[in-house]
Amino acid sequence: MTKLLASGSEFVAPGVKDFFLPPIFGSVTKPMVLLVLSILIIGAFFIAATRNLKVVPGKFQFAAESLYDFGRNNIAREQIGAKDFKPFIPLILTIFTFILVNNLFGLIPIIQFPTMSHIGFPLAVSLLVVYPVYHFVGFKRHGFVGYLKHQTVPPGAPWFVLPLLIPIEFFQKFILNPLTLAIRVFAAMFAGHLLLLVFTLAGEFLLLNGGLTVIVAPVSFAFAIALTFLEALIMCLQAYIFALLSASYIGMALAEEH
């Protein structure tokens, strides 16, 4: 790419191709390495933080506790309810930290790639973990027919809309939910990374292409920096939303009423 710019030819906007760089070795790609790195970071962080827990926490323990409490109280307990949330704390915490760290990789220098912009990773979590879990606990709690009725027939709906409502609810609960869950974070990360690429590469192009365009280059870089802050917010937000919705699906599946 640099070669291309230096040669003074036309600016080529970044696109899908920038998300699929050639493998580092064999068939191992950068996002795969990052994914493994993320679980090592999270695992090491929590293991180190919980090695010697004290009733009166130190700074490090307090940080880990805040993170754990956020997943435990703000997401799991709020969405699933104080009665049932305990067994789901590890799942919700794992989802939140897993998505969060992989998103934040998009901002860390050198790494600079949000793993979740490859749809395979969020899809694995939503379709193969969250989806089976919430339907499983739902079937277990309400029985097969009971759960189907519980999920597809909203209480208080007049009978004549049911023929319309039941297929819609079924489609949403059993097909759409896991897909939208994955696509939401994937699209946000993909678009965000693309935006950063556009402004950064455009700035670089303007700077190196010579002529008067050099004056405009700082504007482009300024936008890239501003967008970086926005991205940081979005990355945290998306991780929160993913965990929140997962907990919400579980909570709805377990709820006595809607």
Place this chain on the structure above:
Amino acid sequence: MYDTLILAAGDEVNPVIPHTSEIILGLVAFLLLFFVIKKFVSPRFEALYAERTAKIEGGIEKAEQAQADAQRTLEQYKEQLAEARAEAARIRDDARAEGLQIVEEMREQAQAESARIIAQGQHQLDAQRAQIVAELRADLGRTAVELASKVVGESLEDESRRRGTVDRFLNELDAVAAPAGK
């Protein structure tokens, strides 16, 4: 050459189509992390929270216990104080009663003593009077006889006749004086 390679690759890749290898890796990595968190992280935190809750509740319980103890001790002291007061009052009453009794006894004793002293004095007085009367009687008899013998000129030497005369005279005197003395 390099760019065209990437471009060519980019044309083929559709970012919405997931790669099977990534799904598998994503799942495995997620499950590994989940295992670590479920096995090591969550139980430790939950144990810590349970311990913290227990400590706080224990502290509150201890404080309540101490308060109850203090309250009980206070009650005890109050009770003891009331008891002591009652006892003091009772002792005071007893002492007063006893004092009254003692005064009464003393008075009785004194009265008895004074009665006794008076009786004794009376007795002594009676004895002295009897003695004096006897002495006077003897003296008076002799003087009267002497006087009479001088007047009459006749000596009444005969003891028995003289005594009989004097006694008779004195008895007459007594008979006259006794009703008047009484």
